[in-house]
Amino acid sequence: MESILIAIFALLGLALVFGALLGFASIRFKVEGNPIVDQIDELLPQTQCGQCGHPGCRPYAEAIANGEAINKCPPGGQSTIDALADLLDVEPQPLDAEHGEEKPRAVAYIREDECIGCTKCIQACPVDAILGAAKQMHTVIISECTGCDLCVEPCPVDCIDMIPIEPTLASWSWSEPRPGVQIIATDRGHRAAVTGSTT
Amino acid sequence: MSRIWSFQGGIHPPENKQQSLQQPLQPLSLPERLILPLQQNIGTPAVPRVNVGEKVLKGQCIADPGSHVSVFHHAPTSGTVSDIGMYPVPHASGMDALCIVIEPDGEERWAELEGIEDFRAASKKDVAEKIRVAGLAGMGGAGFPTDIKLHLSDDHIVTTLIANGVECEPYITADDTLMRARAEEVIGGLEIATHLIQPTHVLIGIEDNKPEAAMAINAAAARSPLDIEVVVVPTKYPSGGERQLIKLLTGVEVPHGQIPADIGIVVQNVGTLAAVYRAVHAGEPLISRITTLTGDAAERPGNYEVLLGTPVSHLLDEAGVDRERLSRLIMGGPMMGYTLDQPGVPLIKTSNCLIAGTQEEFPPAPPAQNCIRCGQCEQVCPASLLPQQLHWFAKGREFGKALDYNLMDCIECGACAYVCPSNIPLVQYYRFAKGEIRKEQVEQRKAEQARQRFEARQARLEQEKEEKARKRRERAEAAARAQTSRPQPAATNAGAQASDPEAQLKQLKTQAAVARTKLKKAQKALEQAEATGEGDSQALAAEVAAAQARSDALEKQLQQAQQQAQADPSKEPDLKALKVAAAVARTKVSKTEKALTEAEQKGAPSAEKLRDSLATLRAKADEAQRAFEEAERAAASGQEEDTASPALDIKALKTAAAVARTKLKKAQRALSDARETGDTEQIAEFEPQVRELEAQAEKAARALAEAEAAQPASPVEADLKALKSAAAIARTKVKKTEKALADAREKGLASADQLETALAGLRQKAADAERALQDAQPRAGAVEDA
Numbered sequence: 001m002e003s004i005l006i007a008i009f010a011l012l013g014l015a016l017v018f019g020a021l022l023g024f025a026s027i028r029f030k031v032e033g034n035p036i037v038d039q040i041d042e043l044l045p046q047t048q049c050g051q052c053g054h055p056g057c058r059p060y061a062e063a064i065a066n067g068e069a070i071n072k073c074p075p076g077g078q079s080t081i082d083a084l085a086d087l088l089d090v091e092p093q094p095l096d097a098e099h100g101e102e103k104p105r106a107v108a109y110i111r112e113d114e115c116i117g118c119t120k121c122i123q124a125c126p127v128d129a130i131l132g133a134a135k136q137m138h139t140v141i142i143s144e145c146t147g148c149d150l151c152v153e154p155c156p157v158d159c160i161d162m163i164p165i166e167p168t169l170a171s172w173s174w175s176e177p178r179p180g181v182q183i184i185a186t187d188r189g190h191r192a193a194v195t196g197s198t199t
Numbered sequence: 200m201s202r203i204w205s206f207q208g209g210i211h212p213p214e215n216k217q218q219s220l221q222q223p224l225q226p227l228s229l230p231e232r233l234i235l236p237l238q239q240n241i242g243t244p245a246v247p248r249v250n251v252g253e254k255v256l257k258g259q260c261i262a263d264p265g266s267h268v269s270v271f272h273h274a275p276t277s278g279t280v281s282d283i284g285m286y287p288v289p290h291a292s293g294m295d296a297l298c299i300v301i302e303p304d305g306e307e308r309w310a311e312l313e314g315i316e317d318f319r320a321a322s323k324k325d326v327a328e329k330i331r332v333a334g335l336a337g338m339g340g341a342g343f344p345t346d347i348k349l350h351l352s353d354d355h356i357v358t359t360l361i362a363n364g365v366e367c368e369p370y371i372t373a374d375d376t377l378m379r380a381r382a383e384e385v386i387g388g389l390e391i392a393t394h395l396i397q398p399t400h401v402l403i404g405i406e407d408n409k410p411e412a413a414m415a416i417n418a419a420a421a422r423s424p425l426d427i428e429v430v431v432v433p434t435k436y437p438s439g440g441e442r443q444l445i446k447l448l449t450g451v452e453v454p455h456g457q458i459p460a461d462i463g464i465v466v467q468n469v470g471t472l473a474a475v476y477r478a479v480h481a482g483e484p485l486i487s488r489i490t491t492l493t494g495d496a497a498e499r500p501g502n503y504e505v506l507l508g509t510p511v512s513h514l515l516d517e518a519g520v521d522r523e524r525l526s527r528l529i530m531g532g533p534m535m536g537y538t539l540d541q542p543g544v545p546l547i548k549t550s551n552c553l554i555a556g557t558q559e560e561f562p563p564a565p566p567a568q569n570c571i572r573c574g575q576c577e578q579v580c581p582a583s584l585l586p587q588q589l590h591w592f593a594k595g596r597e598f599g600k601a602l603d604y605n606l607m608d609c610i611e612c613g614a615c616a617y618v619c620p621s622n623i624p625l626v627q628y629y630r631f632a633k634g635e636i637r638k639e640q641v642e643q644r645k646a647e648q649a650r651q652r653f654e655a656r657q658a659r660l661e662q663e664k665e666e667k668a669r670k671r672r673e674r675a676e677a678a679a680r681a682q683t684s685r686p687q688p689a690a691t692n693a694g695a696q697a698s699d700p701e702a703q704l705k706q707l708k709t710q711a712a713v714a715r716t717k718l719k720k721a722q723k724a725l726e727q728a729e730a731t732g733e734g735d736s737q738a739l740a741a742e743v744a745a746a747q748a749r750s751d752a753l754e755k756q757l758q759q760a761q762q763q764a765q766a767d768p769s770k771e772p773d774l775k776a777l778k779v780a781a782a783v784a785r786t787k788v789s790k791t792e793k794a795l796t797e798a799e800q801k802g803a804p805s806a807e808k809l810r811d812s813l814a815t816l817r818a819k820a821d822e823a824q825r826a827f828e829e830a831e832r833a834a835a836s837g838q839e840e841d842t843a844s845p846a847l848d849i850k851a852l853k854t855a856a857a858v859a860r861t862k863l864k865k866a867q868r869a870l871s872d873a874r875e876t877g878d879t880e881q882i883a884e885f886e887p888q889v890r891e892l893e894a895q896a897e898k899a900a901r902a903l904a905e906a907e908a909a910q911p912a913s914p915v916e917a918d919l920k921a922l923k924s925a926a927a928i929a930r931t932k933v934k935k936t937e938k939a940l941a942d943a944r945e946k947g948l949a950s951a952d953q954l955e956t957a958l959a960g961l962r963q964k965a966a967d968a969e970r971a972l973q974d975a976q977p978r979a980g981a982v983e984d985a
Contacts, residue, residue, distance in 0.1 A: 045642070046645075056653060128655075144649075157931045169290060171641075172292040174631045177567075177628055177631065
């Protein structure tokens with residue numbers, strides 16, 4: 001009987017000690033906010049376009065952290081979905097067509113002689129990339145434009161175009177090598193290819 | 200003789216250098232036109248300084264650097280600038296870029312050049328500036344601006360200067376020829392570079408397959424006052440790579456992520472050094488270079504002194520390249536060069552070699568097979584990487600892992616692909632992965648920037664909202680304070696004059712309204728009690744009587760106060776208040792009318808009472824209307840002299856006219872409705888109303904027209920703007936309606952017809968707006984001229 005009591009008290013004592021330790025740790029090392037939201041937000045393209053149905057990328061990141069589908073971001077495209085799937089350890093899904101399709105990156109362009117200076121696009125721009133004032137011509141700061149499309153709808157005179165970004169010499173990069181034909185090649189071609197005709 | 204170290208890996212491909220060394224350096228004839236790309240180097244493109252049609256002299260500067268890491272460009276010969284536009288440039292992408300095109304006049308007239316006689320006496324800054332304005336960029340490979348490398352900041356202490364004469368890639372002999380022909384210039388350039396960066400050790404590295412060049416350089420170095428060490432290194436590819444050469448000559452490895460200057464070493468190509476010599480001594484800008492033309496398709500392979508901007512096709516013609524046999528044209532060497540698709544591209548500052556290969560010489564790459572993990576690539580990698588792993592990661596698009604395996608340290612020398620028994624295009628995979636990683640980095644930077652801007656905007660909006668809320672709160676608080684601090688004008692002491700008669704009036708009004716409401720409630724309660732027979736109806740009746748008395752008393756007080764306020768001579772009749780009063784009275788009348796008709800229909804006994812009150816209300820409304828009209832007339836007569844603000848007047852008139860029109864329309868509609876229903880009584884009632892309103896509207900329109908005519912047409916500009924916006928909006932409306940119409944038609948909706956009529960109207964309007972705008976424009980012009 002005594003040994004049982006000793007065991008009970010010993011376990012009780014241990015439970016109390018560890019409970020106190022855990023309680024202290026949960027207060028002392030409390031994490032502010034949800035760190036996964038930051039990680040998700042980092043992967044999103046930050047166009048702030050709202051095509052996912054949330055007012056900006058961070059709200060969508062919060063929604064994903066709370067279990068929303070990861071395939072609602074057309075500007076990010078498949079690569080973003082894959083990255084999110086990798087981060088959250090879920091199955092990658094194809095892009096949800098309901099929220100739009102993946103388009104090449106574009107920037108807004110204001111046909112300046114048609115602009116009437118209504119400032120509606122300025123209010124719509126989520127990243128303050130449009131410059132102008134009431135009754136003055138507006139223009140887009142191309143380096144800041146995320147191509148989110150949000151300025152196109154409010155324009156009363158339809159003078160905003162979305163122009164896809166053409167690759168330039170600076171932004172060009174090599175394409176992926178085409179996968180080789182799966183055949184057994186002889187050595188003949190190889191030798192001639194690399195040594196030239198002199199050998 | 201200093202010790203020669205060794206670097207890991209490397210290969211020994213067939214050299215194929217003899218073909219182009221059979222003839223000495225040859226000049227090239229003047230081509231028909233020279234195409235000078237504005238970007239021939241790493242960094243940002245240059246900015247043109249000349250215009251189309253301008254005459255330029257040989258050596259004249261035609262483009263300024265676009266940023267710190269950018270170079271000047273000069274006219275390679277005298278002639279005319281015929282175009283500045285997009286032309287294909289020598290780049291692996293085969294894309295076009297901005298170029299300046301010069302048509303030579305054949306006179307070869309030089310611009311005035313000025314060199315530095317004794318560079319040792321000149322300041323370092325002057326010498327570096329001379330090199331900068333000569334437009335020098337590294338002539339060995341990437342084309343980094345030379346002046347930056349030679350004029351480092353003070354925190355870089357350079358101990359070793361290395362001249363790179365290794366030229367390890369097969370086929371290329373441009374540096375070899377240069378060292379044979381112009382050894383003095385190379386040594387002279389080395390002296391200048393030494394003067395600029397003051398190294399303790401000066402080395403020249405030459406591969407042992409160029410004994411003639413080594414001999415010439417040795418002879419020239421012996422004549423130099425400097426202690427220059429000429430090191431002949433064993434032939435191995437790629438010992439000419441900057442990092443590999445440093446390891447070879449000094450035994451030091453440049454750490455990952457650093458440049459040689461960080462560990463006190465500067466490497467310059469021998470061609471660049473010769474150009475430095477010319478730039479400093481003669482002030483001659485970089486307008487030509489030595490380019491090797493070789494390959495089996497060339498009849499006369501050799502080294503040519505070409506003007507920058509010379510089209511590749513011109514060089515091919517001069518060297519007698521058989522276009523029939525030519526199957527692959529390679530810019531650069533066979534290991535690191537790229538295939539040119541079009542021979543129209545120009546030769547630039549970094550073009551050291553051009554290979555016109557035949558089908559036998561460069562057969563198409565055999566098909567790639569699977570990696571067998573033989574590990575040969577790892578054996579030959581000069582950067583000590585794991586090419587096999589990198590290949591897997593690039594193929595599987597695991598770029599993060601490729602980065603972890605130091606993909607960015609790959610110099611793309613092609614040694615791994617050369618030895619690969621499966622013919623896997625390894626370098627292509629690395630280039631692809633590098634490109635993707637760079638793209639990702641750029642996108643990440645952009646995303647970060649967008650996020651910051653978005654958050655800043657959110658914060659700003661939040662702040663503005665808070666500011667507004669705070670202001671509103673403060674205003675409310677101030678109002679509340681004012682209310683409590685004011686001495687309570689007791690309702691019982693009605694005779695006492697408060698300091699603010701208006702406030703008192705308001706208070707009285709509120710009190711009267713409250714009393715009325717109470718009275719109504721009491722009446723209702725009484726009615727209910729009487730109907731159901733419940734409760735103490737007598738007590739209720741007494742209450743109603745008391746409430747009635749109080750309400751009446753208050754009403755009387757209020758009327759008195761109002762009369763007083765109106766009689767106050769110091770106070771102008773408040774037009775607005777009167778208007779509101781009149782409107783309220785009218786509304787009351789109409790409400791009561793409605794109630795009366797309802798009551799009559801139901802035959803309720805309250806109809807009688809309502810009829811009485813309606814009569815009084817009508818009288819009141821008439822009175823209010825009259826008071827308002829009088830006040831208005833008085834105000835108008837007062838304003839007649841006051842013509843300072845005609846624009847305002849016009850606005851008011853416009854509004855009045857619009858209101859009149861709307862009223863008229865309403866009345867007309869009511870009339871037509873009445874006619875349809877055949878209600879003769881109503882027709883009789885509405886007809887005079889409509890007529891009266893018509894007259895009113897006409898009057899308003901006339902007044903407006905008069906006012907507009909009387910007003911000088913001064914603010915034409917503002918008008919023009921307004922007209923422009925009106926026209927634009929009209930156009931857009933038309934467009935939108937057209938779209939809607941098309942949609943409707945497609946869907947076969949019945950609204951299509953309606954839309955069509957609307958569209959016609961809108962079109963008419965848009966045309967009107969356009970015409971008005973056009974009319975206004977010459978007027979505006981005339982005003983501006985005046």
